[in-house]
Amino acid sequence: MRAIVGWSAFKWIAAGGLAVVAIGAGAIAWAATNGAGSASGPGNQTTPPFVLEATITFTDTSRTAGESIATLAGGLDPYPSDQEHRSTFTWTYRDATHYRYDIHNELPAFTADTIVIAADGTNQWTSYASTNSVQKSPMFALPAGYEGPINILNPFLGPMPFGSIDELVRQLTASTGPSDPGRHASVVGQDTVLGTSCTVIEYGPTSTSSSTAGDGSTTSSGTARICVDPLRMVGLRVTPGPGDTADYTAVVTRFDYDAKVPNSAVAFTPPAGATVSTVGGAVIPGISDISSGSTLRAPGTAVGPDGKPLDPQPPASSTFTVQSGFLKPGVIPDGYHVQGTGTQSGPDGKTSVGVTLNFSETGGSGRLMIDELVRADGLPDTLKTGDRVTVNGHDAWQGMAGTNRTLVFEQDGIAVQLTADTLPYAELEKVAASMAVVP
Numbered sequence: 260m261r262a263i264v265g266w267s268a269f270k271w272i273a274a275g276g277l278a279v280v281a282i283g284a285g286a287i288a289w290a291a292t293n294g295a296g297s298a299s300g301p302g303n304q305t306t307p308p309f310v311l312e313a314t315i316t317f318t319d320t321s322r323t324a325g326e327s328i329a330t331l332a333g334g335l336d337p338y339p340s341d342q343e344h345r346s347t348f349t350w351t352y353r354d355a356t357h358y359r360y361d362i363h364n365e366l367p368a369f370t371a372d373t374i375v376i377a378a379d380g381t382n383q384w385t386s387y388a389s390t391n392s393v394q395k396s397p398m399f400a401l402p403a404g405y406e407g408p409i410n411i412l413n414p415f416l417g418p419m420p421f422g423s424i425d426e427l428v429r430q431l432t433a434s435t436g437p438s439d440p441g442r443h444a445s446v447v448g449q450d451t452v453l454g455t456s457c458t459v460i461e462y463g464p465t466s467t468s469s470s471t472a473g474d475g476s477t478t479s480s481g482t483a484r485i486c487v488d489p490l491r492m493v494g495l496r497v498t499p500g501p502g503d504t505a506d507y508t509a510v511v512t513r514f515d516y517d518a519k520v521p522n523s524a525v526a527f528t529p530p531a532g533a534t535v536s537t538v539g540g541a542v543i544p545g546i547s548d549i550s551s552g553s554t555l556r557a558p559g560t561a562v563g564p565d566g567k568p569l570d571p572q573p574p575a576s577s578t579f580t581v582q583s584g585f586l587k588p589g590v591i592p593d594g595y596h597v598q599g600t601g602t603q604s605g606p607d608g609k610t611s612v613g614v615t616l617n618f619s620e621t622g623g624s625g626r627l628m629i630d631e632l633v634r635a636d637g638l639p640d641t642l643k644t645g646d647r648v649t650v651n652g653h654d655a656w657q658g659m660a661g662t663n664r665t666l667v668f669e670q671d672g673i674a675v676q677l678t679a680d681t682l683p684y685a686e687l688e689k690v691a692a693s694m695a696v697v698p
Contacts, residue, residue, distance in 0.1 A: 306408055308520035311350040311417050312513035318343050318506040350417060351524050352408050356380045356398060359525040360412060368641035369630065369667065369676050376411070377527035384527045390605060390612055391635035393535045413509055415485045415494040424458050424489050431462045450486050452495040453514060457486035461500050481505065491516065581697050585614045585631050586673055590693035592686050596621050603632075625681040627690070631673050638669040642676075648684075650691045657684050671696050 345366040352358045362374040373388040378398050385394045399411060410417045421427040424446065431444035444462035451457065463482035482500025487493065493516075497509040529535055579597045581587035591597070595618045603613035618627040645658040648666075655668035666677045666687040675694065677687045 306352075306355075306418050307517040308353050309418075310513070310515040310518050310520065310524075311352070311511060312347070313350075313413075313416050313509060313511045314345065314347045315413070315509045316343060316345045316507070348412060350410065350412070351520060353520040353522070353525050355408060357522070357525050358408065359527065362412070365641075368639050369674065370632065371639045371641065373636075375527060377525060379525075379527065384529070386527070386530065386533070387605075388530075388636045389632070389634050391530060391533045392605070393529045393533045394538055395535060396538045396540065413497065415497045416509055416511055417494060417514075419487070419492045419494055421492050423492070424460070424487065427487065427492070428460060431460070447484070450496075452486050452488075453511060455488050455495065457495055458489045460485050460487060463500060465500075465503070465505075579616070581616070582611055582614055583697050584673075585611075585697060586670060586675060586694040587697050588616070588629065588690050588694045590690055591618055592620075592625075592627065592682055592690065594621050594623065595619065595625065595627060605633075620681070623681075626679065627682060628678045629690075630676045630678070633672060634669065634674040635672065638667065638674050642667045642674075648688060650688060651694070655688070655691065657687075666691055670694070 343366050346362060346364045348360055348362040350358065350360050356378055357380055358378050360374075360376040362376070364370065364372045364374070371389075375384070375386040377384045377386075381398070383396050383398045385396065386392070399409070408418055409420070419427060421430065428444045428446070432441050434441040442462050442464060444460055446458055447461045448459045449456060450459050461482055461484045464479035465481035465483045466479065481503050483503070484498050484500050485494055486496040488495060493511075493514065495511045495514070497507075499505045499507055579600055581600070582602060598617040598619045600617070601615040602611045603615070604610065605612040613630070613632040615631075616629040618629075619625070642658075643654075643656055645656045648655050648657060650666075650668050651670060653668050653670050655666055658665045658667065660678060663678050663680050664682065664684060664687065665679075666684065668675055668691060673696075675691065677691060679687060
């Protein structure tokens with residue numbers, strides 16, 4: 260349960276632009292532990308077909324968890340403290356083995372993506388528009404005795420595997436093991452969502468962390484409220500509880516129950532030119548994307564033929580490496596040195612789809628961060644705002660992220676965003692113009 264509703268896990272993924280899939284892994288664990296219902300297949304499915312649309316928004320106002328890749332690299336946070344992360348999704352459900360999710364990660368714009376998850380009765384297909392890649396994998400295995408459906412994106416939105424509100428409350432408070440103290444949960448009122456009367460349940464804690472002292476102690480915090488249609492046992496909204504510092508809302512904006520869902524509505528065909536790979540385990544987008552995280556590397560030290568460090572060291576731009584296929588700047592601002600580099604793994608956990616370069620002003624407070632992402636679908640239109648300039652023959656746009664200056668452009672299939680707090684745009688353009696693909 261801790262994995263499901265821990266805001267810190269959510270923030271980590273949302274910082275990568277994958278807000279909608281924040282608690283997918285926990286959904287499976289929770290259903291496996293607390294799932295209820297009668298075993299059945301498509302032949303005697305008790306949940307009718309439906310179409311559900313939802314919006315998830317998140318703003319990291321605490322800055323205490325879920326650091327972005329930039330923060331982990333010890334550099335500049337590219338987003339303002341009130342940067343909104345927003346995702347929408349449509350869940351089209353025909354039966355427990357035939358369904359489709361169309362996910363749109365909209366904000367932040369630099370990491371925007373469209374992800375499709377489709378189950379065809381045998382396989383699951385997961386498609387990423389940003390890289391034009393597709394994964395073929397086994398379908399999620401429903402827990403024994405579990406009829407479905409199960410929302411792999413958020414277990415508290417949509418039909419739930421409980422016969423009543425009382426049963427849901429009992430399951431929320433149930434311990435999942437010897438080391439789990441359980442949670443509190445209770446009905447705290449009534450509300451209306453989509454014109455439907457809902458029962459509001461408050462539960463907590465929503466986050467549990469282990470002590471770094473190694474004594475086995477844990478710290479728990481946070482509360483959440485879910486609005487549930489008690490007649491159909493459908494979750495329609497999830498929000499933080501009173502006093503919780505998280506700024507998170509997941510709300511169903513459309514729910515067509517007992518809808519006509521033809522085969523074509525859940526069908527999937529790989530896009531033209533897509534790279535298709537096969538993996539052995541079920542895929543949860545966002546969880547696998549970020550699991551490899553950012554591998555941080557300290558700046559290298561240039562050495563001579565004798566193996567001893569050169570004195571003086573050559574310019575900082577030559578003392579770090581950038582992975583093949585990404586862009587490396589040949590020039591960095593005077594007085595700046597490299598602080599660290601990072602990589603972001605793709606859906607397969609092996610292929611790199613992004614790099615981060617961090618630079619600091621020696622003896623000063625200036626910071627420069629360069630983010631790069633593979634984008635087969637090009638630069639999002641939402642980034643093409645502000646003053647347009649030309650870099651290496653490519654259009655580039657000057658913008659702002661909070662009080663930081665940004666410069667974004669696309670070159671050789673790589674989207675690039677430079678973020679600086681003190682450098683003028685002219686310096687950003689100079690760095691951008693020096694960038695070239697590493698063979």
